[in-house]
Amino acid sequence: MASVEVEEAPGKLENAGKDEAEAEYHSHDFEWKDLKAEVESDPAFCYHLTPFHSPAENSSSPPQPSSEAWRSFHRRHASGKFFKERRYLLKEFPELTNSKACAKILEVGCGNGSTAVSILRSSGGITVFACDCSEDTLERANEVICNTKGIDTKDRFHPFLMDVSKATFPDWLFCNACKSSHGKAAEFYLDPSHHKIRKEHPDFLRENQCCVGGMDFITMIFTLSAIPFAIMPSTIQQCVSVLKPGGLLLFRDYGLYDMTMLRFLPHQRVGFREYMRSDGTLSYFFTLDTVRELFNAAGLIELELEYCCVKSVNRKKGKEMQRVWVHGKFQKPQS
Numbered sequence: 613m614a615s616v617e618v619e620e621a622p623g624k625l626e627n628a629g630k631d632e633a634e635a636e637y638h639s640h641d642f643e644w645k646d647l648k649a650e651v652e653s654d655p656a657f658c659y660h661l662t663p664f665h666s667p668a669e670n671s672s673s674p675p676q677p678s679s680e681a682w683r684s685f686h687r688r689h690a691s692g693k694f695f696k697e698r699r700y701l702l703k704e705f706p707e708l709t710n711s712k713a714c715a716k717i718l719e720v721g722c723g724n725g726s727t728a729v730s731i732l733r734s735s736g737g738i739t740v741f742a743c744d745c746s747e748d749t750l751e752r753a754n755e756v757i758c759n760t761k762g763i764d765t766k767d768r769f770h771p772f773l774m775d776v777s778k779a780t781f782p783d784w785l786f787c788n789a790c791k792s793s794h795g796k797a798a799e800f801y802l803d804p805s806h807h808k809i810r811k812e813h814p815d816f817l818r819e820n821q822c823c824v825g826g827m828d829f830i831t832m833i834f835t836l837s838a839i840p841f842a843i844m845p846s847t848i849q850q851c852v853s854v855l856k857p858g859g860l861l862l863f864r865d866y867g868l869y870d871m872t873m874l875r876f877l878p879h880q881r882v883g884f885r886e887y888m889r890s891d892g893t894l895s896y897f898f899t900l901d902t903v904r905e906l907f908n909a910a911g912l913i914e915l916e917l918e919y920c921c922v923k924s925v926n927r928k929k930g931k932e933m934q935r936v937w938v939h940g941k942f943q944k945p946q947s
C-alpha cells in the first residue's frame with residue numbers, strides 16, 4: 613500500500629506509559645532546536661535542506677493539485693481502517709468543549725471523520741459541517757458518525773463535497789455580515805440520510821434562510837499539508853472567509869523534521885519541504901514561521917503557536933520515533 617502516513621495521536625503511537633487521557637498534547641519530550649541541529653549536521657539528510665529551484669532538477673513532475681490522488685487513496689482504502697478517533701484534540705483545543713452550546717464548526721478535509729466524531733461527541737449542541745474532495749470518504753465519515761454510539765447526529769453533521777484548493781465555499785456556509793463575492797450559490801453536498809450527493813438548497817436551511825451564519829470554529833487537522841504549498845494562501849483565505857468575526861481557526865499538522873519527513877527519498881521532493889508519496893498525495897512540513905506567515909497574511913491573529921515534540925517507541929520495530937507536529941490557534945479579528 614502506498615504510504616499516506618495517517619496521523620496518529622501520540623497516545624496511539626506506542627507512547628509507553630502514557631495513557632491517552634493523561635498524555636500531554638503540548639508535549640515537549642525533546643527540544644525542537646536540538647532535533648534541528650541534529651538533522652542539519654547529518655550529511656545523510658542534506659538533500660532535505662537544499663533550496664528547491666525547479667522541478668527539472670528532480671525526475672518527478674511539479675506538484676499538481678493532489679485531490680485526485682486523495683480520491684484514489686480513499687477508494688483504495690474503502691474499509692475505513694484509517695479511522696482513528698482524535699480524542700486528544702479536545703484536550704489540545706479545550707475551547708471546542710467550552711464553546712457556546714450551538715457552536716458551528718467547519719472541518720476542512722474531514723477524511724473518515726476522525727476529528728468530526730470527537731467534536732460531535734463533546735457536546736450535543738455543536739453542529740459540524742465537514743468537507744472533503746473525496747465522495748467515498750464523506751460517505752464513510754457519515755457511516756462512522758451515524759454508527760457511533762452516544763452521538764445524536766440529527767441535524768448535527770453536514771458533510772459536503774468540495775476541493776478547497778479549487779472551488780469556493782457554498783453561499784449557505786457564510787456569515788451574512790462577512791459574506792463577500794467569494795461565495796456562490798447551491799453546491800454539491802452529501803445528504804446524510806440518503807448517502808447521496810445532491811445539488812440543491814440544503815434541507816437543513818429553513819425556506820427563508822440563505823445561510824447558516826458563518827462558522828465559530830474552523831479545524832484544519834493534517835489537511836493543509838496535503839495541499840500544494842503554492843495554493844495554501846488562497847485556500848486559507850477561503851477558509852477565513854466563512855469564519856465569523858472573533859471565530860477561531862484551529863490548526864494541527866506536520867512540523868519540520870518530523871520523522872516522516874526524514875524518511876522521504878531525494879526523488880520524492882517536489883518543492884522546498886514538500887514531498888510526494890508514491891500514490892501522488894502530498895505532504896508539506898511546517899516551521900512556526902511559515903504557519904505564522906500564512907495565517908497572518910489571511911488577516912488572522914496568532915493566539916498560540918508551538919511545536920509539539922513527542923518521543924514514542926514503535927514496539928514492532930523497537931525503534932524510537934521523534935514526532936514533530938505544529939499546534940496553532942488563530943483568531944479572526946472582531947471587526
Ligand SMILES: C[S@@+](CC[C@H](N)C(=O)[O-])C[C@H]1O[C@@H](n2cnc3c(N)ncnc32)[C@H](O)[C@@H]1O
Pocket residue numbers: 618619678679682683698720721722723724725726727743744745746749774775776777778832833834835838839
Ligand atoms: C490526512 S487526512 C486528515 C483527515 C482529517 N482532518 C482528520 O483529522 O483525520 C487529509 C484529508 O484532506 C483531504 N483533502 C486533501 N486535499 C483536499 C482538497 N484539495 N480539498 C478537500 N479535501 C482535501 C483528503 O481527502 C483527506 O481526507
